[in-house]
Every structure is written in structure tokens, then in C-alpha cells.
Amino acid sequence: MELFAQFFVTALTAVAVENAVFARALGINKTVLFMKSPKMGILYGAVLTWMGVLSSFLVAIVNVLLEGRTGIMYIRAPLFSICVAAVYIVTYLVAHKWKPKLFQIIKPALPVCTFNTALFGAFYISSTGSYHFLQTVGYTLGTGVGYTLALLVIYFARKRLAISPVPRSFRGLPILLLYIGLLSLAIYGLLGHGLPS
Amino acid sequence: MNLSTVRKYTKKHSVVAGLLLKNPVVVLGLDLPFVIATSTSLRNAAAMSIMLLCIHMFTLLAARFTAGRMHRWLRMLCHIFVSTIMMVLTRALVVRMFHQDILNSLGMYIYLMGVNGMTIYQALAVKRKTPLLQVLAAAFQNVLGFVLVMFLLSFVRELLGNGTLWGVVIPLPAVFPGLLIPFSGFISVGFLLAFGRFLNKRVTAFLITESARTDLRYAQLRGENRDD
Numbered sequence: 001m002e003l004f005a006q007f008f009v010t011a012l013t014a015v016a017v018e019n020a021v022f023a024r025a026l027g028i029n030k031t032v033l034f035m036k037s038p039k040m041g042i043l044y045g046a047v048l049t050w051m052g053v054l055s056s057f058l059v060a061i062v063n064v065l066l067e068g069r070t071g072i073m074y075i076r077a078p079l080f081s082i083c084v085a086a087v088y089i090v091t092y093l094v095a096h097k098w099k100p101k102l103f104q105i106i107k108p109a110l111p112v113c114t115f116n117t118a119l120f121g122a123f124y125i126s127s128t129g130s131y132h133f134l135q136t137v138g139y140t141l142g143t144g145v146g147y148t149l150a151l152l153v154i155y156f157a158r159k160r161l162a163i164s165p166v167p168r169s170f171r172g173l174p175i176l177l178l179y180i181g182l183l184s185l186a187i188y189g190l191l192g193h194g195l196p197s
Numbered sequence: 198m199n200l201s202t203v204r205k206y207t208k209k210h211s212v213v214a215g216l217l218l219k220n221p222v223v224v225l226g227l228d229l230p231f232v233i234a235t236s237t238s239l240r241n242a243a244a245m246s247i248m249l250l251c252i253h254m255f256t257l258l259a260a261r262f263t264a265g266r267m268h269r270w271l272r273m274l275c276h277i278f279v280s281t282i283m284m285v286l287t288r289a290l291v292v293r294m295f296h297q298d299i300l301n302s303l304g305m306y307i308y309l310m311g312v313n314g315m316t317i318y319q320a321l322a323v324k325r326k327t328p329l330l331q332v333l334a335a336a337f338q339n340v341l342g343f344v345l346v347m348f349l350l351s352f353v354r355e356l357l358g359n360g361t362l363w364g365v366v367i368p369l370p371a372v373f374p375g376l377l378i379p380f381s382g383f384i385s386v387g388f389l390l391a392f393g394r395f396l397n398k399r400v401t402a403f404l405i406t407e408s409a410r411t412d413l414r415y416a417q418l419r420g421e422n423r424d425d
Contacts, residue, residue, distance in 0.1 A: 023379070024230070024234060024379065025229065025230045025233040025234045025379050025382060025383065026230050026309075027230070028226070028229050028230060029226045029227060029229060029314050030225055030226030030227075031226075033226060073288070074285055074289075076308075077281050077284060077285055077308050077311055078278070078281050078282065078285065081277055081278060081281045081311065081312075085274050085277065085278075088270075088274070089270075089274070092270055111270075111273055111317075115273070115277055115312050115317060116312070117230050117309045117312060117313070117314075120308070120309055120311075120312050121305055121309060124305040124308055124309070125305065128305070167391075168394075168398075169391040169392075169394040169395045169398070170387075170391045173223075173226065173387075173390055174387040174388070174390040174391040174394070175387065176387075177383045177384070177386050177387035177390070178383070178384055178387040178388075180383045181380045181381065181382070181383030181384035181387065182380070182384070184379060184380035184383060185378075185380040188378065188380060
């Protein structure tokens, strides 16, 4: 029971407290910042969550095997890449062979969401935090869900900013980055952090 | 319209445009996480720049040789492995150059360089027929764009946020430690991009005004010659 409680707490922490986008600026690029519809955001988020959760099973095993060993900083990164690559290959081939309609839908999102700094960031955090198996899976699940919610918030914010009177130089990406920065500050304050003096 | 003036200024403008106005970070939105989170000191900027230089150049070199020889998804995996291996090697170099405490400063972002978006997606765009020197030149220009943005932001954030430059204390009337927190990275990049656009608008207006002035002078001279 305690393990499941840790799983949910870790997942919730990754969704809200340590959101990949707002707290750590991970996984953002122009493709996800300028999505054409909320469905695309949900698709990207869902693919990232799926790939992350599957990879986290392998990553958790790698973390257990590397625990207490010397020189892990040299082999951890390649091993994480191998884990993610293995899941990528299996997902790609299975979807291509047996689910061609689904494959056509997820094909553009698959490389962007698999080799994503948000995902690898979640793995490194779980590794340095010495998370056990359920915590690693929970943290990655929470990262994916938090990432999806962040993309949706950014999409709707962009729609509102597009109809607002914004100076010409700030239209598009600049005002969106300012918005994300202010939102990040608001979440930082809501969590009880104060600005350093 | 007399195009020679436009060509002369466009040639000079293109050097600046390539670094700031077609910058891979602020225009294409690549590698934003690294710029936003780690541009808190000049040492960080230097370390990340060295990391990106080695990773980007070698990965694009590998991409030139894998282009057209294997399927796209397999190419992607090759690029990821090359960039990860280069990240491990460059990390050791950076620790040797900047001392172990750079790892505390950069945190996990030094490891995430192995999957940075600029390298991976530009590696996929490399074609087999592209000359090798052109690939390397384009790669170097991308890195230069990243370096410029990183150093600009790091200079401002370290000076105003910490009151230091490369660890040397600079006496200032006030410092704003809030500039070192990630949210200010978003705001700083937003302002930098807006400033770049403002500059572009001014330079374009200058180009058009100068061309129109040259046209008028040329037309007046032709008018005088006809009278003669």
C-alpha cells in the first residue's frame, strides 16, 4: 500500500510541483509551442507518456543494476539511450506492421516525443534521486501527463494572445515565451518558493 | 529600382541575419531548454557551447555518411548514439577544463545535450548529395548562433542576477537574484527575440530608404544628362 502511495505522490509531484515545462523548461521547441490544434497536443502528450512509461520499465532496471557502481556517469547516458531506442524500435515496427492507421497518426509525433529532453530529464531525475521501480514509472507517467497539460495550456494561451493587442515585435514566439515565463513564476510562487533576496 | 545598393546592404545584412535573425535558437526554437535553464553564468555558457560544438559537428559529420544509406528511423537511432557517445566524451573534457563544480551548476542539462533538438533534427535534414564542407559550415553556423544567444543571456543574467562576471565580483548598486531562476530565462529569451525583430525592422526600413534615395539621385542625374 505504501509503495502505491509513493507511486501516486511521485506522479503528482511530476505533474504539478516539478512540471517538465514550467519548472525545468524541458521538451519545448517551436513544433510543440505552435501546435495547430489541441488534438495535436493531446497526441504528442499521449505518445510521450506511452513511450516514457514503457522505457521507464527498462530504465528502472538499469538504475537498479548501476546502483553503487563506480563510473556510472559514463555508461548511464548510453544505457538510457539504448532503453529508449529499444522501445522506439518495437513501437515503430509493431505499429507499422499491425496498426497501420494508428501508425499514420503517430508517425510525425513518434521521433519528437521519444527523443525528448522532458523524457530523458525524468529518467535522470529518477536516477539521481535513487527512485525505486514504482517511483520511476510514476515519475515518468507524471512527467508525460504534466507535459500534456502544459501543451494544452500553452495552446489556449496562444489563441488568446493572438487576438490581444500586442506590439508587432512581440507577436508570436516572444509574447508566448513571456507568457510561459510569467506562468512559471506564478507556479513557483504558488508552491511556496520566494524570490531570493 | 537600383538593385546594387540593395545587394550591397543585403550582403552585409546577411551576416548579421544568419547569426541573430535566422538564429536556430530564437527563430527556429531549437535547444530552448538549454538556453533558458543554464544561461545563468558565463562559465555555464562556455561549457554548454563546447559541448554543443563537439556533439553537433560530429553528429552532422556522421549524418553526412549515413544519409541515403539507411532508413530514416534507423538513421535517427544512429544519430542519437553518436551524439550520446560524444556527450560522454565532451563531458569529461568540460570537467577537466572547468573543474568538477561545473556539473553542479549545469545539473542534468549537461547529460541532456545528448538528445538536443538542434543536432538530431538537423542531422536528419542532411542529404547525401550535400558537399561535406557545406554540411560542416552549416553546422558551425548553427553552433555560432547558439553560442551568441547563450553568451548574451548569460552575460546579462550573471551580471544583474549575481553581481559577477565569470566569478569575478562586479560592484553594482543592486542585484536581482530572481534572474537566475528558470522563469526569467523564458522572459529574457522573449525580449531578446523581440529586440532582434525590432532591429530587423529598422535595418529593412533603412535598406528601402537608401535604395529609394539612390534611385532618385540616379533619376536626377539622367534628367540632367538629357538636358545637356
